[in-house]
Amino acid sequence: MLLAWAFSSLLLPAPIQTWLDREQPGWRLAYVDPQIETWFRESAFPYAPNLIAADFDGDGRTDYAVHILVRDESRLIVFRSTPPGFAPQIVATHPPDRFTFLILYRKGEKDFDFIAGKPFRYAHDSIGLLYDNKTARTFQWDGRRFTGRDAPGDE
Amino acid sequence: MRNLILASTLLLSPVLAGDWLTFGGDPQRSGWARNEKTLTPANVQDLRLEWKLRLENTQRELTALTVPLVVQEVITPKGFKQLAYVAGSSDNLYAIDVDLGKVFWSRKFDIEGSPKGKPHWLCPFGLNATPVIDPKDRTIYVLTSDGKLRGLSLVTGEDRFPPTQFVPPFSKNWSLNLVNGVIYTTISQGCAGAKSAVYAMNVKDPNRPVTSFLATTSTGGAGIWGRAGAAIGFDGRVYAETGDGAYDAATGKFADTFLSLAPGDLKLADYYTPANRAWITKKDLDMGCMSPIVFRFKNWELLAGGGKEGVLYLLDANSIGGADHRTPLYRSNLITNEDVDFAGRGFWGAFASWEDPAGTRWLYAPAWGPPASTAPKFPQTYTETPNGSIMAFRIVEKDGKPFPEAAWNSINMNVPEPPVIANGVVFAISNGENIRQVDSDGKILTTEFRAANPAGNTVLYALDAATGKILFNSGKTIPGWTHFSGLAVADGHVYVVTHDNTIYAFSLGLQ
Numbered sequence: 001m002l003l004a005w006a007f008s009s010l011l012l013p014a015p016i017q018t019w020l021d022r023e024q025p026g027w028r029l030a031y032v033d034p035q036i037e038t039w040f041r042e043s044a045f046p047y048a049p050n051l052i053a054a055d056f057d058g059d060g061r062t063d064y065a066v067h068i069l070v071r072d073e074s075r076l077i078v079f080r081s082t083p084p085g086f087a088p089q090i091v092a093t094h095p096p097d098r099f100t101f102l103i104l105y106r107k108g109e110k111d112f113d114f115i116a117g118k119p120f121r122y123a124h125d126s127i128g129l130l131y132d133n134k135t136a137r138t139f140q141w142d143g144r145r146f147t148g149r150d151a152p153g154d155e
Numbered sequence: 156m157r158n159l160i161l162a163s164t165l166l167l168s169p170v171l172a173g174d175w176l177t178f179g180g181d182p183q184r185s186g187w188a189r190n191e192k193t194l195t196p197a198n199v200q201d202l203r204l205e206w207k208l209r210l211e212n213t214q215r216e217l218t219a220l221t222v223p224l225v226v227q228e229v230i231t232p233k234g235f236k237q238l239a240y241v242a243g244s245s246d247n248l249y250a251i252d253v254d255l256g257k258v259f260w261s262r263k264f265d266i267e268g269s270p271k272g273k274p275h276w277l278c279p280f281g282l283n284a285t286p287v288i289d290p291k292d293r294t295i296y297v298l299t300s301d302g303k304l305r306g307l308s309l310v311t312g313e314d315r316f317p318p319t320q321f322v323p324p325f326s327k328n329w330s331l332n333l334v335n336g337v338i339y340t341t342i343s344q345g346c347a348g349a350k351s352a353v354y355a356m357n358v359k360d361p362n363r364p365v366t367s368f369l370a371t372t373s374t375g376g377a378g379i380w381g382r383a384g385a386a387i388g389f390d391g392r393v394y395a396e397t398g399d400g401a402y403d404a405a406t407g408k409f410a411d412t413f414l415s416l417a418p419g420d421l422k423l424a425d426y427y428t429p430a431n432r433a434w435i436t437k438k439d440l441d442m443g444c445m446s447p448i449v450f451r452f453k454n455w456e457l458l459a460g461g462g463k464e465g466v467l468y469l470l471d472a473n474s475i476g477g478a479d480h481r482t483p484l485y486r487s488n489l490i491t492n493e494d495v496d497f498a499g500r501g502f503w504g505a506f507a508s509w510e511d512p513a514g515t516r517w518l519y520a521p522a523w524g525p526p527a528s529t530a531p532k533f534p535q536t537y538t539e540t541p542n543g544s545i546m547a548f549r550i551v552e553k554d555g556k557p558f559p560e561a562a563w564n565s566i567n568m569n570v571p572e573p574p575v576i577a578n579g580v581v582f583a584i585s586n587g588e589n590i591r592q593v594d595s596d597g598k599i600l601t602t603e604f605r606a607a608n609p610a611g612n613t614v615l616y617a618l619d620a621a622t623g624k625i626l627f628n629s630g631k632t633i634p635g636w637t638h639f640s641g642l643a644v645a646d647g648h649v650y651v652v653t654h655d656n657t658i659y660a661f662s663l664g665l666q
């Protein structure tokens with residue numbers, strides 16, 4: 001498990017690692033319970049519970065969502081590819097929790113909005129932050145920045 | 156003198172081979188008709204419809220009749236009678252003479268108050284809980300839609316005590332269970348403002364005190380809607396699975412969780428929440444669609460359960476989630492529901508289990524939808540199972556823990572209800588129901604639409620418990636469909652109910 005965890009961080013592009021080292025000193029990828037890692041592997045999710053590479057803004061380039069631990073706080077940071085570098089945005093901070101993890105919603109994927117009571121499809125690849133003990137959040141690119149909204153299940 | 160003899164006979168009344176006194180046949184909800192002697196793999200191909208009876212009940216949305224209960228010998232003024240008891244959604248209860256296929260007595264209950272709002276299939280505002288029978292007291296307990304528990308004479312249907320408020324009026328309740336004089340039920344869907352909960356009433360106490368455990372702090376969420384209600388362990392502990400909703404164990408929110416509650420007072424004894432609970436809730440993969448079952452395997456007392464996610468759990472009843480409440484004894488790979496479909500996929504209802512004469516412990520799972528690509532390979536299969544099947548597992552010990560070893564996957568069923576095992580035969584029904592909840596635009600389908608567009612008709616199957624081979628199927632004998640139902644097997648009879656308020660009794664006929 002630890003190997004997979006360490007390997008995930010190696011997948012981060014150097015500029016992102018550099019930014020994290022500079023701006024988030026002491027950072028590490030958020031710890032995820034081994035059961036979550038096992039479940040991800042069994043489910044063949046093509047990303048890690050704390051690191052997603054996808055095209056979140058629809059420009060054809062690969063962006064990154066990284067769930068990290070800095071001191072006693074977990075942070076979700078999205079790095080939008082803006083060659084030659086990346087534009088970071090901290091989209092969520094919360095107490096660390098080993099059962100809180102990221103999920104990727106693919107562009108065009110169907111989901112159900114339980115607040116509006118209707119189905120929808122994701123306009124871009126989007127990030128789900130699934131908290132263990134509070135309502136899930138979804139983060140999407142709105143053309144200017146990433147914005148989050150509550151994304152409850154059938155509660 | 157006659158009454159005296161009758162009374163002493165009643166006090167000594169044992170549970171007979173032909174008794175089926177509660178959903179799943181026992182408080183553990185095993186689905187094992189362990190005393191069945193008549194039906195065997197060798198003769199079950201000769202099953203035929205002995206009688207059917209349309210009852211004067213009005214459906215409430217998708218619900219109609221509860222799973223029948225059976226008492227083999229009821230001493231009545233007309234002699235010994237074998238009676239089958241079935242409740243109707245419009246607050247009816249029928250006792251049916253099994254020999255004649257006719258109503259022996261019936262009750263239409265007067266209901267106090269009326270529900271606010273319009274019913275729909277999630278909240279039908281009707282009688283929904285399968286009753287339970289206390290054979291010693293010769294009493295059948297029924298929970299009517301006004302939330303009152305009624306205890307009635309098995310012989311006459313007369314009240315044994317005044318109707319007593321048990322749960323919130325017009326809440327949605329699930330099968331009653333009874334152990335040591337305490338009646339249990341569960342609540343789901345937030346109907347009439349009722350919070351999801353397990354309720355208990357001590358009917359041996361003249362005051363009939365009620366206790367409850369709320370699975371959540373607000374109306375809605377964490378619904379306990381496994382149709383078998385709560386399962387009771389061999390030491391009296393109470394087990395249930397909850398559905399989607401808010402989760403924060405520290406503040407009493409237990410969505411998508413197995414609960415273990417103390418007998419009677421329902422204090423939280425233990426719980427197990429899957430590590431990926433947030434995903435289960437987000438994707439509407441309720442675990443509350445199942446009731447757990449309890450059985451013994453070697454030195455373990457095990458719970459088996461799952462839900463719409465399509466994963467099978469085996470939990471140690473003595474520590475269902477380990478020290479951190481998040482560690483199961485066993486969690487399978489994804490076995491079904493690869494599409495992550497919340498409406499018609501996954502495991503629904505309840506598993507069933509028995510121990511064969513050679514000492515092998517079997518587990519049978521009603522799967523809705525096909526096996527996932529990650530499912531274990533079943534050595535014995537029959538057809539593709541796009542709609543659903545009964546999946547059979549042998550429980551073996553592997554690496555010091557119980558492990559469900561895949562054995563066989565049945566023919567396609569559309570879709571299976573919780574099975575019953577009797578004497579080496581697995582009885583299962585393909586319910587024929589339209590299980591879709593929403594249309595392609597996400598609009599919730601109405602009861603009228605679902606009722607008018609069933610997936611087929613109910614088919615009763617008898618399968619070889621060791622191989623899954625079909626020994627009998629009822630074909631088109633049962634034209635109707637059924638919803639959230641099950642089976643009863645007692646004294647050579649197999650009972651099926653359908654949404655058109657009909658009860659069917661299959662048997663070998665006169666032997």
